[in-house]
Amino acid sequence: MKRSPVRKVLLTGVGWLVALIFVAPYLQMFLTSLKTEHELTKSPGTYLPGHWQWSNFVDVWKAAPIWTNMRVSLIVAAVATVVTLACAMPAAYYTARNRFRGRGAFLLLVLVTQMFAPTALVIGIFREMVALNLTDTLMALILVNAAFNLPFCVWILHGYFSSIPKELEEAAFLDGAGRLGALFRVTLPISTPGVITAVVYTFISAWNEYIVALTVTASPNRQPLTVAIPSFVTQYQAHWQYLFATSLIAIVPVVILFVFIERYLIGGLTAGSVK
Amino acid sequence: MKRDAGFRPASRPSLLRRIGRALVPLLWLGPSIVLIAVVVLWPVIEMVRTSLLKISSSGVTLGNRGSANYTDLFDEDALVPVVLRTLLWVAGIVVVTMVLSLAIGQLLNARFPGRRVVRWAVIVPWAASVLMTALIWKWMLDNYSGIVNRVLLDLHVIDKPVNWLGHPHQAMIWMMWVAVFVSLPFTSFVILAGLQSIPGDVYEAARVDGAGAFRTYFGITLPLLRPAVLIASIINVINVFNSFPIIWAMTAGGPGHATDTTTTFMYKLAFYDQHVGESAAMAVVNFVLILVMVLVYLRATRWREEVR
Numbered sequence: 001m002k003r004s005p006v007r008k009v010l011l012t013g014v015g016w017l018v019a020l021i022f023v024a025p026y027l028q029m030f031l032t033s034l035k036t037e038h039e040l041t042k043s044p045g046t047y048l049p050g051h052w053q054w055s056n057f058v059d060v061w062k063a064a065p066i067w068t069n070m071r072v073s074l075i076v077a078a079v080a081t082v083v084t085l086a087c088a089m090p091a092a093y094y095t096a097r098n099r100f101r102g103r104g105a106f107l108l109l110v111l112v113t114q115m116f117a118p119t120a121l122v123i124g125i126f127r128e129m130v131a132l133n134l135t136d137t138l139m140a141l142i143l144v145n146a147a148f149n150l151p152f153c154v155w156i157l158h159g160y161f162s163s164i165p166k167e168l169e170e171a172a173f174l175d176g177a178g179r180l181g182a183l184f185r186v187t188l189p190i191s192t193p194g195v196i197t198a199v200v201y202t203f204i205s206a207w208n209e210y211i212v213a214l215t216v217t218a219s220p221n222r223q224p225l226t227v228a229i230p231s232f233v234t235q236y237q238a239h240w241q242y243l244f245a246t247s248l249i250a251i252v253p254v255v256i257l258f259v260f261i262e263r264y265l266i267g268g269l270t271a272g273s274v275k
Numbered sequence: 276m277k278r279d280a281g282f283r284p285a286s287r288p289s290l291l292r293r294i295g296r297a298l299v300p301l302l303w304l305g306p307s308i309v310l311i312a313v314v315v316l317w318p319v320i321e322m323v324r325t326s327l328l329k330i331s332s333s334g335v336t337l338g339n340r341g342s343a344n345y346t347d348l349f350d351e352d353a354l355v356p357v358v359l360r361t362l363l364w365v366a367g368i369v370v371v372t373m374v375l376s377l378a379i380g381q382l383l384n385a386r387f388p389g390r391r392v393v394r395w396a397v398i399v400p401w402a403a404s405v406l407m408t409a410l411i412w413k414w415m416l417d418n419y420s421g422i423v424n425r426v427l428l429d430l431h432v433i434d435k436p437v438n439w440l441g442h443p444h445q446a447m448i449w450m451m452w453v454a455v456f457v458s459l460p461f462t463s464f465v466i467l468a469g470l471q472s473i474p475g476d477v478y479e480a481a482r483v484d485g486a487g488a489f490r491t492y493f494g495i496t497l498p499l500l501r502p503a504v505l506i507a508s509i510i511n512v513i514n515v516f517n518s519f520p521i522i523w524a525m526t527a528g529g530p531g532h533a534t535d536t537t538t539t540f541m542y543k544l545a546f547y548d549q550h551v552g553e554s555a556a557m558a559v560v561n562f563v564l565i566l567v568m569v570l571v572y573l574r575a576t577r578w579r580e581e582v583r
Contacts, residue, residue, distance in 0.1 A: 011387040018382060019389075019396035022460075026399055028422055029411045044428055044436065045420035087306040094303035101297065106304055113315050115569065117517035119538055120562055123545050123555050124318030127325060130334060147314030150307060208404035210520045215546070226406050230524065233410075240414055247407040254402040259395050269468035 026251065033057070033245040040240050053241070057249075060242045064228065065220060070250070073224040076138055076213075077206040080145035084153050084202045085195070087146070092157035093183070097166065107158075114151035118144055118212045126215050136218045144216075145206035153198040156268060160194030161187065196261050197268025204254060225250050326555035334551070344552040348560070353532035353540065358564070360447070361516070361536040365568065368451050369511045372458040373504065377497075379459060380466030401460035409524040412453045416440055416525075443533035446526050450534070453521050458514065462507045469503025470496070509569060516565050537561045 032040070033056055035049040060066060095103055118125060125144060126135075134140040164187055172182040188195070210226045217223045225246065232243035258265075301308075329340040348354060383394050400408055415422045418438040427433045440446045473496065481491045519538050522528055528535035528543060535543070541561060545554035 008387055011382070011385050012389065015382060015385075015387050015389060015393045018379060019393040022396045022399055025408060025411045025415065025456075026403065028415055029407075032411075032414060040420055043419035044425040045417070045422050047422070047425070083310070087310050090303040091307040094300060098300070100300050102300060106300075106308070109308070109311060113311050115513055115565060116315055116319065116562075117513060119517040119519045120558055120565070121315070121318040121322060122542065123325060123551065123558055124320075124322030125314075127321050127334075128318050131321075143310075143314050147310045150310055154307065204402060208406070210404070210406045211523075211542075226404055226520075229407065230410065243410065244414075247403075247410070251399075251403045251407060255395075255399055258398045258402045262391075262394060262398060265464060266468045266471060269465050 026248075029244045029248060029251075033241050033248055035241055037239065037241060040238070056241045056245050060245045060249075063239065063242050064232065064246075066225070066228070066246055066249070068221050069223055069225045069228040072138060072141075072222060073207055073226070073250070076141045076145060076209075076224060077203050079138075079142045080149070080206040081199055081202045083142065083146035084149050085198060088150055088153035088157055088198065089195075092154045093161050093187070095154075096158050096161035110151045110154050113148075114155070116148070118148050118209070122211055122215050125212060129216055135216055136222055138222060140216050141209070141213055141224070144212045145202070145209055149202040149205055152201055156198050156201075157191070157194050160191045160268070164190050193264040193267035196264045200257065200261055200265070204258075207250075207254060322555050322558050325552060326559050328552050330551040332549035332551075340552055344550075344556040345560075347550070347553045348556045353535065357532060357535050357537055357540045360534075361538075361564070364447075364451060364454075364518075364536050365512060365515050368454045368458065368515045369508055371451075371455050372462050372511055372515075373508055375455065376459055376462035376466050376507070377500075377504075379463040380470055383463060383467045384470045397460050397463055399460070400457050401464075404520075405457050405518075406520040406524055408457055409453055409521040412449070412456075413440065413525045416449060440526055441530075443530065446534050450521050450525055453525070454515060454518055457521070458511055462511060465503050465507040466500065469500045473499045509572065512568055512572065513565060516561075516568070537564065 031047075031049060034052050034054065035046070036051055036053045039046060039050050091106070095107060129135045129140045132140075134143075168190075169182045169186050172186045173179060177185055207224075208226060209224070213224050213227045217227060220228065229243055229246050229250075232239040232246070326344050327340060327342070329337040329343075331337055379397065383390065383397065414420075416424075416439040418424070418436055418441065421436075421439075423439065424433070424436040428436070437445070439449055477495055477499070478491065481495055486494065517538055518536070519542065522534060522536060522539050523542075526534045528539040532540060532543075537557065538561065541554050541557040544550045544557055548554075
């Protein structure tokens with residue numbers, strides 16, 4: 001193919017336009033979070049804040065117990081990620097390396113689980129948590145997030161481990177590293193992109209989970225950000241500026257996290273989707 | 276059982292060892308199986324059971340109802356429109372998402388200055404919670420102060436503000452757009468990953484054969500992307516079917532049931548109308564629908580392969 005300069009300019013133009021489309025709503029979020037509440041009631045709406053109310057980002061911490069909600073989100077997402085990985089890694093590794101009775105059944109179970117979403121099962125989950133006396137606890141949220149992200153992690157890690165030649169591990173084993181040594185020193189380091197993809201996927205879907213938290217939690221100090229944020233705008237109040245200030249506080253760290261691992265992400269998805 | 280007692284001492288440890296060997300996989304798979312059994316399968320069973328029970332508004336079981344929850348559900352006037360709307364919702368969103376993602380994946384794979392930044396930009400809606408994205412779209416579509424009305428007024432496309440989310444049809448189209456918007460990042464990256472796994476010499480060969488860009492794409496790229504497209508669309512079907520926050524945040528399924536899908540309809544039945552059993556019946560029907568759609572999709576794609 002000829003690489004004409006016209007083509008390059010065109011590609012760049014389209015590329016930046018696409019980027020703008022994807023970022024535009026969040027830019028709007030940012031601009032809204034800097035307007036005064038009075039300006040937000042104006043019709044038609046304004047493009048840029050008439051007065052850049054930077055103090056919204058300070059006041060929001062006093063307007064609602066965001067810090068508590070943020071801590072809940074963080075604990076739930078972090079612990080759920082650890083639990084998921086701790087369960088998924090051995091299972092994915094073992095099924096990728098060994099042929100044994102029940103292997104097919106296990107992989108089928110994972111596949112079927114992938115088809116269930118918490119949304120579809122929310123009634124069952126709620127009734128289970130009532131039975132276990134776990135309603136309104138972080139434990140319930142951790143368990144649900146860990147379990148429902150497990151299939152994706154097993155699937156992606158299984159693909160990744162399968163793609164690593166067994167001989168590599170055997171060589172390390174013969175060099176006297178031991179089975180586990182070979183696993184930790186050879187296989188895991190090579191699988192980093194897969195592991196990172198699994199970690200990020202789980203963390204983000206737990207960080208953003210909404211329906212189960214909405215259903216299972218009741219006390220404000222046990223609600224994650226996703227459940228707390230909409231209460232800024234109700235029949236009685238419309239603090240859109242606080243709603244979006246909080247949203248940005250929740251979104252920005254995750255976007256930065258994502259940007260750092262973008263390179264690994266493609267590798268991780270490749271192994272998962274091609275194998 | 277053997278008369279020859281001499282075998283016994285030898286066979287016993289070997290039997291134990293055989294049992295032991297059969298149990299080794301459980302050591303590795305156990306945690307996953309327990310987690311899935313307790314947190315996924317239990318609610319599934321509980322849901323099916325609940326769909327056959329009579330449950331008071333406070334959650335107390337009042338006895339069996341047989342199939343009465345199902346007949347109640349099928350007697351709901353809203354059910355048929357809600358199911359049809361859900362099918363349209365899933366099909367529309369998944370098709371548009373796949374087509375756009377094939378283009379965006381191609382773009383992200385091409386070389387141009389600033390590609391990194393464009394890739395980061397495309398990731399943003401994935402990193403942001405769907406709920407928050409739905410809320411900003413709701414605000415942008417606001418009747419009085421929304422930016423969408425402002426832009427369209429300034430461009431003289433409309434002459435007075437439109438209450439976009441007040442009319443079921445418009446609301447549906449906007450919400451489907453938001454669903455496409457949040458599905459694009461993951462899907463585009465799966466496509467991008469698929470594109471990067473195609474070896475360069477395949478294209479080399481096509482060029483030597485004198486194939487044009489169009490033929491190269493449809494003859495080589497698209498068929499080789501098949502696994503990526505297949506997986507991305509199945510995951511999208513499941514996700515979109517179960518999508519709750521977008522509709523919940525933007526219209527809550529209203530006015531009435533005019534913008535409900537099966538998911539929001541199910542949620543309202545349980546937590547607004549307090550018909551827990553009927554809601555569980557809806558969930559069971561919902562799951563059967565997903566299963567049928569995924570099977571039909573798998574069937575259709577395999578069928579195409581056989582034809583080719």
